[in-house]
Structure formats: C-alpha cells, structure tokens
Amino acid sequence: MTRKYSPPRLIILPCLMMLFTLPAFAQLANCSGSFLENSGGLGVKVKKFCEGYDLDWSLDKNEAAFTGGNFCLIAYKGSDTATKCGDDDDERIMYDASINITGADPDDTSNGKFMLGGKIPVTIKLEGQPDDFYPGQTIDLPYTDGKCVCADTENQYNLIITVSKDKILKSGITTNSAVGNFRLNGFHELGSLNGSVGFQITLTLATGIQISGLEDMQLVENNGSASASQNFCVFALGTERFSLRANSEEGNGESFKLINSNDETLSYSMKVEDSNSKVENYAGNKNPIRGWKPSNQYLCSDHRAENMTLTVNVANTDSVSAGVYSDTMTLTVRPN
Structure with a gap:
C-alpha cells in the first residue's frame, strides 16, 4: 500500500x-532673531524672528509640521524708531519689502529644494502665501497704508515648515535627527538694501x-x-x-x-x-x-x-x- x-x-x-519620542517644539515667545539695515534714510528690518525650529516625526504620522514664528519684516524711509506713518523726522513712509531663503551650507539645498541632513527635503513657506520658498526665490510683500510698525499685524508673518512622511521614508536616513541651516533675507524695494538672519530646522525622528x-x-x-x-x-x-x-x-x-x-x-x-x-x-x-x-x-x-x-x-x-x-x-x- x-x-x-x-x-x-x-x-x-x-x-x-x-518606538516613539516625545514631541519637542521650539518656544516661540520673545524670539530674538533680528536685523536692521539702513542707508541714505532708507531702512529694512526684521524683528522677533525665531532662529530655531524643532519638528518631530514618528511612523504613525503623515508629516512633521510647524506653523508659527510671528516675526516682523518692514521696509521704509525715515526713522528707525518711528511709531507712526508720516514724513516728519520721527515718522516713516512705508515701502514694499521682499523676502527669500537660502541655504547656509552646500548640503542645505539640492536640486532646487531645501534639505535636512543633506537627505530629507523640507518645505518652507509663509502662511497666507500661495507659493513655497525655493532656494533664492524672492517673494514680494507689499506694504499696507497706515501700517508702519511691527505691532501692526499686517507686518507680521508666520513660517509653515513641513516634512512629508514619504520624503523621510525615502531618504534612507539611519540617524535619529536631521538638521538644516538657512538664512532669511529681507530686501527694500529701493536699491540694494537688505538684511539677513540665520536659522536652523531640526527634525527629530522616533526610532x-x-x-x-x-x-x-x-x-x-x-x-x-x-x-x-x-x-x-x-x-x-x-x-x-x-x-x-x-x-x-x-x-x-x-x-x-x-x-x-x-x-x-x-x-x-x-x-x-x-x-x-x-x-x-x-x-x-x-x-x-x-x-x-x-x-x-x-x-x-x-x-x-x-x-x-x-x-x-x-x-x-x-x-x-x-x-x-x-x-x-x-x-x-x-x-x-
């Protein structure tokens, strides 16, 4: 058989x-990043700009994201310490400003993108603006009549910083963090007057x-x-x-x-x-x-x-x- x-x-x-790490977000109150450039009676300034932005990400999240900063950028003619609009010595006349972001080091940009750790693309934009920043791309910020000081909300801007899950997973990164160093550059519509302040974005990855x-x-x-x-x-x-x-x-x-x-x-x-x-x-x-x-x-x-x-x-x-x-x-x- x-x-x-x-x-x-x-x-x-x-x-x-x-395994996950606890989120760690930057304390945005009273950020001290600033510049003031003036020449020939013209001025361009940034105040209250945060110089460090911390994002965290774990496998259960679709993205790592941050919105905030609430910094001021203005371009003007007149007094650097003015509190109101006008053409008197202690007043100022407003002009359009513009802004761009550049990488501080070669690894911070690649193929027209901002990078963290030289491997992970990061998206940066201004809240309320339709377009993302690209390295060296300038965005115009028209002034608002009667709004002459940084306390005016029309002169305040928030950054939106985003890193997508797809970009993280495709990066091949084996460390627990990735850092990028950048510069925010502000410009006056008249002449070549501009100022610059550096900032860092740190992405912490949960193992x-x-x-x-x-x-x-x-x-x-x-x-x-x-x-x-x-x-x-x-x-x-x-x-x-x-x-x-x-x-x-x-x-x-x-x-x-x-x-x-x-x-x-x-x-x-x-x-x-x-x-x-x-x-x-x-x-x-x-x-x-x-x-x-x-x-x-x-x-x-x-x-x-x-x-x-x-x-x-x-x-x-x-x-x-x-x-x-x-x-x-x-x-x-x-x-x-």
Whole structure:
C-alpha cells in the first residue's frame, strides 16, 4: 500500500514594533532673531524672528509640521524708531519689502529644494502665501497704508515648515535627527538694501522598525525531509541594528513544532540570513538574537530588494503519520 503524505505547512505572522519620542517644539515667545539695515534714510528690518525650529516625526504620522514664528519684516524711509506713518523726522513712509531663503551650507539645498541632513527635503513657506520658498526665490510683500510698525499685524508673518512622511521614508536616513541651516533675507524695494538672519530646522525622528513581506509557507518534501525558503523585509529608522525573536505557537523552549489533527508533532528549525551575510539558526522559543542589519529603504524598495531570507527545515518526515502538519510562527523585531 502506498502511503499518502501531505507536506507540512508553516504559517508566519509578522509583528510590528515602533518606538516613539516625545514631541519637542521650539518656544516661540520673545524670539530674538533680528536685523536692521539702513542707508541714505532708507531702512529694512526684521524683528522677533525665531532662529530655531524643532519638528518631530514618528511612523504613525503623515508629516512633521510647524506653523508659527510671528516675526516682523518692514521696509521704509525715515526713522528707525518711528511709531507712526508720516514724513516728519520721527515718522516713516512705508515701502514694499521682499523676502527669500537660502541655504547656509552646500548640503542645505539640492536640486532646487531645501534639505535636512543633506537627505530629507523640507518645505518652507509663509502662511497666507500661495507659493513655497525655493532656494533664492524672492517673494514680494507689499506694504499696507497706515501700517508702519511691527505691532501692526499686517507686518507680521508666520513660517509653515513641513516634512512629508514619504520624503523621510525615502531618504534612507539611519540617524535619529536631521538638521538644516538657512538664512532669511529681507530686501527694500529701493536699491540694494537688505538684511539677513540665520536659522536652523531640526527634525527629530522616533526610532521605528517595520517587518513586511512575510507569507505563509508550504514545505516541500524530498527524501524524508521537507523545507521551504522566502525573502522578507525589515526596514528601520534611527538604528543600524535590530534583534529578531522567533516564537512557535506549537513549540517550546527546546524546539519549534508542527502539529496535526491527532496532536502528532514534527520538530523543525529555521535559518535566518541578512544582506550583511549574518546567519543564525533558530530552534526553540528562546531569547532574541541581536545584531541584524535592517534595510534603510522603506519596504525594501517595494520588496524588490528584500534584505532578509528565512529557511525552514524538517529533518525527518518518515517518522510520523501522513497528514497536514502546521504551526504559526511569530517573528518580532526590535531596534538594538
């Protein structure tokens, strides 16, 4: 009589672990960034400009964003200390101003974009203005009649700073923060009078890790043993190594086990390898193994370049009854 044998089947469930940092926003009250440039009775000034902007981001957020600052920019003719409009010695006549933003260092701009850490594009704009800033692009700020001092809200501006999730994930950054240094430049409509003040944007990234691409496995029997392999992805931000723990639902601390409907079991082992040639054999529900290298590409470039390989092996299938044997394996990853 020929015995009918059904190949063992292993089900693998991915686990997602994310660690988060607390948000840290800049204190915007009483910011001291300023400049005052005057020549030939003309003046251009910035007051109350914040020189540091902190944004935070974690994997559950679509973007890191900041709106605020409430700084003043005016261009005028007359007194630098005027409190009202007019052409007397202690008064001023208003003129149009303009503004642009430039990178302080070569890594702070790339391909017409502002950059953080030389890797992550950041969007900067003025609240209420339709267009984003681009490096060196100048935006005109027309004056309002009768509004001559920084206390007038018509002369006050907020920055909107945004970093999108997509740009962060595609950056390949492995550190927990990215910094960009920039300069805000203000101009007078008459002549070449201008002033400048530097500022910094810091993006803090929560350490995060994600496992994906795992599928159920159908083991293939061959000469008294059975095995199967698959590739999967472990992506991480803010860490260069991670630990991986394997837990068999039917197994124990000594071995992983497949089980059939009659409670007969088959022991199996699992070999894991990463793209850095680290290889480890797992057998039994034990402590996690550390030192694995994650991918710095989100979803491993849509799973075209998965960085992990898993191989399951059953050494002796002849010793058990025919039937379907299965187990649920859970893989848990954590940043080192």
